[in-house]
Amino acid sequence: NVTIEDSTTVTLDIIGALTPGQIDTVNFNVSDNDAGVVTITLTAPSLVGVEILNIQATDATIVTSLANALALTSIGVTGSQEVSITTTAIALQTNFAVDASASSGDFTFNGTGATTGFSVVGSSGDNFITGGAQIFSVDLSASTANNDIVTVTTATGGTLALVNVTITGFTSSSDVTVADTVDIDAVFGIHSNIADVTTALATGITNLTATASNGIMTFAGTAAATATLAQKITAALSTSFANAAEEIAAFVHAGNTYIVSNQDGNTAYDAGVDLVIALIGVTDLSALGTAAAANTAIIS
Helix, strand or coil: CEEECCCECCECCCCCCCCCCCCCEEEEEECCCCCCCCEEEECCCECCCCCEEEEEECCEEEECCCCCCCCCCEEEEEECCCEEEECCCCCCCCCCEEEEEEECCCEEEECCCCCCCEEEECCCCCEEEEECCCCEEEECCCCCCCCCEEEECCCCCCCCCCCCEEEECCCCECCCCCCCEEECCCCCCCCEECCCEEEEEECCCCCCEEEEECCEEEEECCCCCCCCHHHHHHHHCCCCCCCCCCEEEEEEECCEEEEEEECCCCCCCCCCCCEEEEEECCCCCCEEECCCCECEEEEC
16 A cells, blocks of 8 residues: 655555566555645556556546556546546556546546557546547446546447447436537547438348438338348448448447447448447437537537
């Protein structure tokens, strides 16, 4: 257990940390032990061979890089103050996971530079999660603020069978004041919804047609009940729907909503280029929009 009272570069040498089979845990209590909240920056802490890091944020905490902690498999965050963690350009361990569900402060995780996937469970505050160099998942179920932003910077790693981003606990706006946001414009550009289609059009999939309203597709035809996720993604990118660069569409499949972004304007799915985001358990969206509105997913 280590108490950190001021901004610093932490270097810990754990006896036997590199011994195969030894699992090492380090607990940081970040606090200056004075009244009032200050911000304490941990500059690329050196935790060679350490697998588990727990951060108790009594004061606001910034971790600038995990480049000197490459053995980490998990990070736990607790406390009432804001925590920000940036991976920088590194390969994370397989199944790397961050869990901030026991934290009540705002939580930021920037995994843009990570060349491997990760999973993040957000706090009960506002969450700001960024990724995209590989597939990743986000769980916002603990959030009580429901004003979270998940930012996707590239479509690298995605396939028809493995979507780029999976978001659990996503909240659309029912009270028209706050809602979670999917931000896909940081690199990709400004997106626009597919045009409304009131008369069912062909999708390129045999016996599968669709209509569209406010970016949401509804499927029909004899194949509608049996169409696979891959077929519906393909349909969303067809000439009748999201057939231009930066156009987006969404649809429900197997109890989840899938947002499809055509990045290059091709009328076929291009792995690593086109973007697919899964909103787990969401089935009641009536629109994709740029501002909070009832049953609307905000796409910025």
